[in-house]
Amino acid sequence: EGFIVWERTPQQNLTELYRVIHTYKGLFAQKDFMTTLQGLHKVESRLSQWLQDETISNEILQTMLKKIDFELWLKKDTDILRDTLGDDFMDRKTTITIDDETYETLQNKILELIDAQPEECHELLELLEVIKGLKYKPIGEYFASLPKYVELLGERLEKSLNAMEIRDETNVSVGEVFRGFAKSLIHIIRNSVDHGIESPEERVEREKEEEGNIFFDIAETEDTVIVKISDDGRGIDKDKLKQKAVDGGFRTPQELEDEESVIELLFEDYLSTKEEINDLSGRGIGLASVRSELLKLGGSYKVISELGKGTRFEFVIPKKSLLRGI
The missing domain is CATH 3.30.565.10 (Histidine kinase-like ATPase, C-terminal domain)
Structure with missing residues (x-):
């Protein structure tokens, strides 16, 4: 629903949504998530028809999006992975996520310390590079x-x-x-x-x-x-x-x-x-x-x-x- 911008025309919203779905189709195909891929293909087909229909409104588009059970498609595909690879693989945590605000706060604190003691900041500079590596690869x-x-x-x-x-x-x-x-x-x-x-x-x-x-x-x-x-x-x-x-x-x-x-x-x-x-x-x-x-x-x-x-x-x-x- 977040793709609908009321200030845009229905055709503009349709075009933007169409592009997004087409890209995600490719990404899920890359992972062989076939249920999700087929579901997105059906949505894309509907949008393709609506792009030729000038009577489609933003309200109709929003109603259609509310009916899409994307989470169900994704669950079916992840259940296949779970059955194939086991619960341990699916539940294993190997990634730490850091949000933008926390990242900026951490980086700014280190920069303040560097400014406070510029002559003795070699280790802080190394730490700053490590912090940057959390966000940039x-x-x-x-x-x-x-x-x-x-x-x-x-x-x-x-x-x-x-x-x-x-x-x-x-x-x-x-x-x-x-x-x-x-x-x-x-x-x-x-x-x-x-x-x-x-x-x-x-x-x-x-x-x-x-x-x-x-x-x-x-x-x-x-x-x-x-x-x-x-x-x-x-x-x-x-x-x-x-x-x-x-x-x-x-x-x-x-x-x-x-x-x-x-x-x-x-x-x-x-x-x-x-x-x-x-x-x-x-x-x-x-x-x-x-x-x-x-x-x-x-x-x-x-x-x-x-x-x-x-x-x-x-x-x-x-x-x-x-x-x-x-």
Whole structure:
């Protein structure tokens, strides 16, 4: 219910909620929480219909949200984990949570002590770094679960894939400000496996190795962090994408005369070249979420694709956006 903002129109609320649910679908698919995934898919289908209905009001949307038993879906999935792994695993506590207010208080107290005795504060400085480590972690850790997700997704879609490795060449730690963007990249990964990587038979016909590859690289410059996700799949069919946009009324042919404007369609809400909609993809919403989260960080992007060769997404984020508050 917290997603409903009364000052916004129903269509604006629907679009925002649609993006959120689509992202969480990907996250629960990553953990193989199938009951929750299927439930969210049904909600997404309802929202998809309502997006075409101008009679839908915020009150109707709120009533629908109240009827969603998300906790029941989640319980069914966690019960499966409990039955599989045992009660001890589910009840084991390995994480200590510290809220923002407590964190700020603790950090400020240490800073006051450092100011009071600047000549003898070596241990306090070390302690301050430890405290910062409670809130900030190496950027690569935000993507630690993706290689396993790629493996599971490949099996589900019957794609042969080499293991994906997270190649992190940075020395950057970031906090919660990065989490939204990091979560959104699951849409890029899913598209790479589902749309990009061909079936083993198709790859052999194209004289490629049967196993496809997805690469995930993180690098840095003095002022930026660069995240690159690439694959050696079929590439983006720009002509098909352009035709889909024109047929769907998203753009006119005159608006799509240059390649950059066609590539920009990838980040358009509700535009997809996939004919079949399932609980993984096909609605054309995921990459719009990526762009939305990236722009919150003041970032930029580019997409490089060659038909039959593969696609590379590059995201550039200013460090000052990631490190604010440190």
